[in-house]
Amino acid sequence: MPSWMNRLNIYTFLWVVYMLSEASGTKDSALRQVLLFVLLGISFYYFVKTNLQFAKPPYFKALNILMLMFFLYGTYLIVWFNPSDYVVNEPSYNYLKVICRSLLPIYAFFVLFKDNPISEKNMYMWIFTFIAVAVASYYMNERNLLIAAMLRNSTKVEFVNNIGYVFLSILPMCVFLHKKAYLQFLAIGCCFFFVILSMKRGAVFAALVCVVLFLWKKFSFSSLRKKILLFFVFFALAAVGYLFFEYEMNSSQLFQERLYETLDGKMSRRDDLVVTFVKYIWNETTPLQFLFGSGANATVKIYYNYAHCDWVEIAVNQGLFGIIIYLIYWIALGKYCLSKKYDPLLETVLQMLFVILFMKTIFSMSYSDMAIPSTFVLGYCLAQEKKNEQVVYCNSINQKKTR
Numbered sequence: 001m002p003s004w005m006n007r008l009n010i011y012t013f014l015w016v017v018y019m020l021s022e023a024s025g026t027k028d029s030a031l032r033q034v035l036l037f038v039l040l041g042i043s044f045y046y047f048v049k050t051n052l053q054f055a056k057p058p059y060f061k062a063l064n065i066l067m068l069m070f071f072l073y074g075t076y077l078i079v080w081f082n083p084s085d086y087v088v089n090e091p092s093y094n095y096l097k098v099i100c101r102s103l104l105p106i107y108a109f110f111v112l113f114k115d116n117p118i119s120e121k122n123m124y125m126w127i128f129t130f131i132a133v134a135v136a137s138y139y140m141n142e143r144n145l146l147i148a149a150m151l152r153n154s155t156k157v158e159f160v161n162n163i164g165y166v167f168l169s170i171l172p173m174c175v176f177l178h179k180k181a182y183l184q185f186l187a188i189g190c191c192f193f194f195v196i197l198s199m200k201r202g203a204v205f206a207a208l209v210c211v212v213l214f215l216w217k218k219f220s221f222s223s224l225r226k227k228i229l230l231f232f233v234f235f236a237l238a239a240v241g242y243l244f245f246e247y248e249m250n251s252s253q254l255f256q257e258r259l260y261e262t263l264d265g266k267m268s269r270r271d272d273l274v275v276t277f278v279k280y281i282w283n284e285t286t287p288l289q290f291l292f293g294s295g296a297n298a299t300v301k302i303y304y305n306y307a308h309c310d311w312v313e314i315a316v317n318q319g320l321f322g323i324i325i326y327l328i329y330w331i332a333l334g335k336y337c338l339s340k341k342y343d344p345l346l347e348t349v350l351q352m353l354f355v356i357l358f359m360k361t362i363f364s365m366s367y368s369d370m371a372i373p374s375t376f377v378l379g380y381c382l383a384q385e386k387k388n389e390q391v392v393y394c395n396s397i398n399q400k401k402t403r
Contacts, residue, residue, distance in 0.1 A: 008112040012126060014039055015105070015372045016133050023137030023144075023163065036101065043104035050107040054114065057382055062332030063106065066367070069325050070099045070296075073318060077296040095296045102370040109379020118380070120179070127173045130373045131190060134170060138163040138194055158254035164198025165364065167191040169371035171210045172352040175345060185233065188214065189240075196244070199258050202363025209359070210352045217348040276303050277312050285319075293319035310361035326367075330358065342384070350381055 018039060021032045050056060051064065074096035081092035138161060145159040170191050177184035188211065195207040219230050248255040280302055285294065298317050299306050307313040314322040337354035339347075353374065360366035 006116045008109075008116040008118065009122070011039075011042060011108060011112060012372075012376065014042075016129060019133050019137060019166075019372060020140075023140040036097075040097070040100050040104060043100070043108045046108035046111045047104055049111055054111065057336060059332050059336045059382065060107075060110075062329045063103065066325055066329045067099075067103060069318060069322060070367075071096065073293075073296040074099065090297070090300065098368050102368050103375075105372065105375040106370075106379050106382070109376055110382045113380045113383035123176050124180075124183075126376070127170070127177065127187060130170050130173065130376075131167075131187060134163060134166045134191075134194065137166060138198070158199075158252060160200060160254075160258075161198040162200065164195045164200040164203040165360070165369070166371050166373065167194045167198070168203045168207050168210075168356055169373040171207065171214075172349045172356070172377050173373055175214065175349045175352065178345060185237075189237070193244070196248070199254055200364075201258060202359065205363070206356050206359040209355050213352055213355065214348065217344065217351075221344045270308055273303065273305055273307055274309060274312055277307050277316050281315055289319060291319050292321050293317045306365065308364060310366050313365070330361075333357070336382075342381075346381055346384060349377060353377055353381075 014035065018032070018035050021029070021035065047067075050060065074093075077095055078092045083089065141161055141163050142159065145161070149156045149159075168191070171188065174184055174187045174191065177187060192207050192211060195203050198204075215230070215234060219227055222230060249259070277299060281290065293314075294301070294316060296317055299313055302316070307316065310326065311323065314326050318325070334354065337350040339350075342350065357366050357370070357374065360369070
């Protein structure tokens with residue numbers, strides 16, 4: 001069997017196919033549902049294997065507790081589901097399905113990276129595969145949004161594209177291109193370009209923070225000659241960014257609207273969602289509901305949409321109990337990602353990943369919408385040992401050390 005035909009590559013490839021099918025508009029196709037069922041089955045197998053066979057980083061204890069909470073609430077929803085109680089029509093099992101799709105791959109990638117040390121060439125291949133899939137998904141999603149607008153007899157031709165968060169999730173992976181600086185900056189520039197095009201303000205803000213963090217880390221660990229070069233690269237990127245900003249301001253009405261809304265402190269309809277749910281928590285919940293929440297998917301019982309903020313969503317669904325569990329999870333993830341016990345490469349990757357995932361808890365949904373590139377990177381990093389014992393991700397580096 002060829003070396004590339006290993007379990008890690010096959011599992012990742014299946015997720016890539018799923019990502020493309022998700023963006024193509026075939027969300028309800030039987031083939032796509034079967035593929036997701038297979039992937040969740042594989043992921044659950046590795047969830048069990050992680051907890052039974054591997055010496056796990058402490059992060060997994062917090063993740064297990066969070067998963068247990070979601071499982072209990074999700075199971076209760078399935079057993080006691082009443083469609084007439086909900087403003088949004090959604091299957092009872094969807095709550096658990098979405099969370100499992102988001103979080104279970106972390107376990108799978110952790111085990112697979114433990115069992116299949118990835119080569120530098122293979123890492124590069126997956127970085128650019130994810131970028132290519134994200135680009136294809138972006139344009140497929142644009143097409144679907146345009147078709148939907150035409151069916152509504154709308155003349156709208158510019159849209160907010162959720163694929164921007166996929167590009168955002170690829171940014172930490174680009175750190176692994178450190179030996180090919182031109183490819184690294186090309187990949188980061190491509191991802192940042194599409195994040196801006198997506199018009200997702202939370203994603204744009206997170207991408208800005210990540211790029212600044214990346215450049216700062218790159219600058220800090222470089223020689224004097226490279227620092228001078230990076231200084232010029234930074235100004236070149238700033239100039240290109242300014243020209244792109246000017247172009248978008250002059251050519252895109254949606255870009256102007258989103259920018260002015262942001263400057264005025266308006267966040268679309270998210271403010272209304274948060275205010276509605278906070279008023280519900282303070283004014284309409286019983287003491288029991290305040291402590292333990294109103295149940296899984298309670299937000300779509302109360303209003304027409306999810307909270308689009310993890311902390312508010314959990315406060316409504318799982319109450320103060322859920323907030324404490326989620327806080328414990330983030331303390332564990334923060335201790336892991338912000339630790340100084342890793343080499344500069346992994347340290348930068350983990351810090352960028354933490355910024356993205358945490359900011360998504362505020363601007364979007366993090367625990368229920370973790371993109372596959374994020375779980376890929378997190379699983380890889382978790383599979384590494386501490387700095388003085390870790391397995392270096394590049395086979396080529398291992399070979400040099402043995403010579």
